[in-house]
Amino acid sequence: MQGFIHQVMSGIANGSIYASVALALVMIYKATHHINFAQGELATFSTFIALTLIHAGVPYWLAFLATLAISFAAGMAIERLLMRPMMNAPVLSSVGVFIGLLLVINACSGWFFGYTIKSFPSPFPNRPMLGGYVSGHELGSTALTLVVLLLVYLFFRYTRLGLAMRAAAFNPASARLVGVRVGAMLGLGWGLAAAIGSIAGMMVAPIVFLDPNMMFGILLYAFAGALLGGIDNPLGAVLGGFAVGVIENLGGAYVVGTELKLSLALVIIVSVLVVKPTGLLGRAVQSRV
Amino acid sequence: MTGQDGAKPAFAASGEGTLAANGTGAPTLWGDGTAMAGGAAPQLQGNQRRTILLVVLAVIVAAAIPTAFFNGYHLFQLTMVVVYAIAVLGLSLLIGFNGQISLGHGAFFAIGAYTTAILMANWDVPYWLTLPAAAAICAAVGFLIGLPALRLEGHYLALTTFSLAIAIPQLLKINAVSTWTGGVQGLMIDKPDAPFGLPLSGDQWLYLFSLGVGCIFYLIAWNLTRGRIGWAMMAVRDHGLAAEAMGVNLALLKTRTFAWSAMFTGVAGALSAIVVQFVAPDAYGVFVSIFLFVGLVVGGVASIGGTILGAMFIEFVPNIATQLSKAAPGAVYGVLLIAVMFLMPQGAGGFVHSLYRKFRR
Numbered sequence: 001m002q003g004f005i006h007q008v009m010s011g012i013a014n015g016s017i018y019a020s021v022a023l024a025l026v027m028i029y030k031a032t033h034h035i036n037f038a039q040g041e042l043a044t045f046s047t048f049i050a051l052t053l054i055h056a057g058v059p060y061w062l063a064f065l066a067t068l069a070i071s072f073a074a075g076m077a078i079e080r081l082l083m084r085p086m087m088n089a090p091v092l093s094s095v096g097v098f099i100g101l102l103l104v105i106n107a108c109s110g111w112f113f114g115y116t117i118k119s120f121p122s123p124f125p126n127r128p129m130l131g132g133y134v135s136g137h138e139l140g141s142t143a144l145t146l147v148v149l150l151l152v153y154l155f156f157r158y159t160r161l162g163l164a165m166r167a168a169a170f171n172p173a174s175a176r177l178v179g180v181r182v183g184a185m186l187g188l189g190w191g192l193a194a195a196i197g198s199i200a201g202m203m204v205a206p207i208v209f210l211d212p213n214m215m216f217g218i219l220l221y222a223f224a225g226a227l228l229g230g231i232d233n234p235l236g237a238v239l240g241g242f243a244v245g246v247i248e249n250l251g252g253a254y255v256v257g258t259e260l261k262l263s264l265a266l267v268i269i270v271s272v273l274v275v276k277p278t279g280l281l282g283r284a285v286q287s288r289v
Numbered sequence: 290m291t292g293q294d295g296a297k298p299a300f301a302a303s304g305e306g307t308l309a310a311n312g313t314g315a316p317t318l319w320g321d322g323t324a325m326a327g328g329a330a331p332q333l334q335g336n337q338r339r340t341i342l343l344v345v346l347a348v349i350v351a352a353a354i355p356t357a358f359f360n361g362y363h364l365f366q367l368t369m370v371v372v373y374a375i376a377v378l379g380l381s382l383l384i385g386f387n388g389q390i391s392l393g394h395g396a397f398f399a400i401g402a403y404t405t406a407i408l409m410a411n412w413d414v415p416y417w418l419t420l421p422a423a424a425a426i427c428a429a430v431g432f433l434i435g436l437p438a439l440r441l442e443g444h445y446l447a448l449t450t451f452s453l454a455i456a457i458p459q460l461l462k463i464n465a466v467s468t469w470t471g472g473v474q475g476l477m478i479d480k481p482d483a484p485f486g487l488p489l490s491g492d493q494w495l496y497l498f499s500l501g502v503g504c505i506f507y508l509i510a511w512n513l514t515r516g517r518i519g520w521a522m523m524a525v526r527d528h529g530l531a532a533e534a535m536g537v538n539l540a541l542l543k544t545r546t547f548a549w550s551a552m553f554t555g556v557a558g559a560l561s562a563i564v565v566q567f568v569a570p571d572a573y574g575v576f577v578s579i580f581l582f583v584g585l586v587v588g589g590v591a592s593i594g595g596t597i598l599g600a601m602f603i604e605f606v607p608n609i610a611t612q613l614s615k616a617a618p619g620a621v622y623g624v625l626l627i628a629v630m631f632l633m634p635q636g637a638g639g640f641v642h643s644l645y646r647k648f649r650r
Contacts, residue, residue: 035444037451085631091443095390096586096630099579103623110616212616216575220455223448259464262456269452273445274437 005133007249013138014221015245016145020200021215021222022229022237023149024193029231031169031189032083037098039197039222040215041105042078046071046198047205047214048113051120060123064202068195075194076187083190084183109212120205141203148199149238152192156234165189217262221248224265227272230282240279244268352500356493364492365564366604371499372561374600375506377584378593379553384582385591386514387546388526389438393450395577396434396457397427397551399568401558403461406476406568407469416481416563420502423559424552431551435544454578461570475569478562499560506553510593513549522546554581576619583622587629588638595638 021039028036046067053063082101086094124140134142156162167175168185176182201215208214221244229240244265252261278284355367380394401423408414408422434453438446462473470476483494513519521542524532533539562568580603588599602625610617633640 033444035448037447082627089630091447092384092390092586092590093630093634095392095444095447096582097627099392099582100623100626100630103579103583103619103626105623107616107619107623111614111620115615216455220452223452227448257464259459259462262459266452266456269449270437273449274440277440277445 007253008246009134010138011246011249012242013134013142014249015242016142017200017204017218018221018225018245019149019238019241020145020196021218022226022241023152023234024197025222025226026231026234026237027189027193031186034094034098038101038105040219041102041109042071042075042194043197043201044212044215045105045109047120047201047210048109050202051118051210054121060121067198067202071194071198072191075191079187079190106212115212118210120210122206137206145203148196152196220262220265224268227269227279230279232283233279233281236279236281349504353497356496360490360492364496368496368499368564370600370604371503372557372564373584373603374597375503376554376557376581377588377596377599378506378510379550379557380581380585381591381593381596382510382553383546383550384585386519386526387522387543389543389547390443390447391450392447392582393453393578394554394581395454395573397431397554398558398577399457399461399573400430401427401555402562402568403470405559405562406478409478410476411469420556420559424556427555428548428552432544432548435547438547439540439543454575458570458574461573473570475567477567480566481563495564499564502556502560506556507593514593580622583626587625587636589636592636592638592642595636598637
């Protein structure tokens with residue numbers, strides 16, 4: 001029983017990270033109907049920047065905030081330069097640009113920061129908590145992620161800017177007519193997604209250690225979580241992320257063994273897309289002929 | 290239905306066959322490819338046929354010449370170009386001609402490679418016999434993967450296949466079958482010697498062998514894309530619903546195309562195992578699938594000749610770029626991929642073809 005609770009708690013901790021990345025994916029999907037394959041690489045690059053700042057002597061939380069700001073700016077820049085022209089392009093074009101972005105950022109991470117595996121400091125105390133079921137870092141990162149998600153929710157729900165962003169994603173044409181600058185809103189959306197992704201990167205790096213290919217596996221779980229919850233539903237993505245975290249841990253511990261955890265995510269993705277493509281909380285999309 | 294010389298089928302007319310069938314006039318990736326694929330005319334004129342035949346023969350002869358002059362590493366590189374060309378050709382059938390985006394073809398490459406390695410290492414099957422086996426197995430797996438792919442469009446299929454690409458190394462490391470697959474360490478196989486006592490070194494023979502296999506598969510692809518199945522594939526790509534209304538069995542065609550595509554890439558993988566003499570799970574990570582995709586796009590998405598350019602790109606760019614930095618190949622691929630998407634969506638092959646068409650007038 002103790003082992004079971006361990007796995008569940010650890011799954012929730014992992015799930016918080018998947019939920020963050022899944023939220024970033026969903027934000028971009030809602031706004032542009034494109035899946036951001038480069039989300040993981042953006043997060044990795046941001047984490048490297050954070051590490052550089054920390055090694056340069058900047059205190060952790062200051063480096064954290066600086067990285068958030070840098071990621072936000074980078075996300076906005078990428079949207080403006082690369083994604084804006086691809087708005088109406090065929091699927092293959094946009095997929096190609098995303099993959100190209102993935103390659104470029106992955107290469108930049110390796111080029112500027114090297115391929116050796118590095119350790120990343122955790123701001124949370126390193127002792128068991130909650131009766132020994134979770135580590136300090138797991139508890140801290142889960143709490144931080146939940147706080148961030150709550151802030152994002154409040155932003156979208158109760159601020160005018162959040163409302164404008166939702167409008168721009170929901171119906172760009174009508175939003176333009178009422179005066180919303182859709183392009184700027186998309187840029188903000190990308191910036192926010194990049195910032196959330198960077199938080200996820202900084203929270204997971206202490207656990208899996210930092211190298212340019214850190215986020216591929218996590219991206220897979222995030223895809224699974226986003227699809228499970230509904231690719232156009234932010235709450236669904238968050239719940240899906242947590243669910244995938246728990247399923248992954250329990251499945252890895254009791255069903256398929258740790259060596260097949262990634263395949264479990266693949267199975268989730270395929271089953272969701274085949275059985276209920278809109279996910280648990282997504283809206284069914286009807287297309288006209 | 291085919292109209293005059295150079296006309297495409299009626300249902301592909303709008304927007305020159307963009308995948309966004311609302312005719313936004315967005316840059317077309319497939320439209321020019323259709324022309325390149327010979328969709329311009331179902332039958333070539335007599336002297337056009339002769340020219341193409343002569344060009345192809347000249348290319349084959351030119352490709353065979355290095356056997357005498359290069360050896361060792363350079364011949365190995367050329368052999369890998371042929372291998373990648375077949376792999377990219379398989380991907381071209383699926384993405385370029387049928388419009389199903391797969392970012393996970395490294396899976397078939399790996400399955401083909403492992404089939405060969407397992408057969409050769411465990412049961413001493415002769416290397417040339419493993420190729421049909423790899424082809425059959427990969428075709429079957431491709432068909433099976435094509436079945437759920439029927440329900441996925443565009444981004445979702447890309448996403449699913451991308452996830453498959455990420456998961457491959459783990460799948461190859463499964464403990465249960467590691468007695469056959471060699472687990473994490475992989476398998477080593479012996480390099481075959483030239484048969485019948487021919488005075489060729491192992492490298493030279495492998496190069497000619499791969500060239501022969503390549504010629505066979507290019508011939509198959511050429512015939513496939515110019516026949517009824519090719520028309521049906523392109524019709525499904527351009528407007529699936531209209532194709533179905535015209536009588537194309539959409540489900541069967543898409544799964545069969547997946548099977549064909551998987552077979553090509555699988556045979557390429559099998560050849561690669563023979564050439565490299567080593568398979569290991571971590572050699573077939575997500576970047577294999579991504580590089581195949583990049584090679585395809587750079588060469589020209591629906592261009593059969595372009596696949597050769599793409600293969601050369603995949604093989605030689607890392608060698609040149611690694612002298613700059615270990616990270617440079619990825620950067621070069623990424624930048625070129627984005628540049629091609631923006632500036633030259635039909636890729637190098639399509640670009641060459643459009644030049645050719647300009648000169649023909």
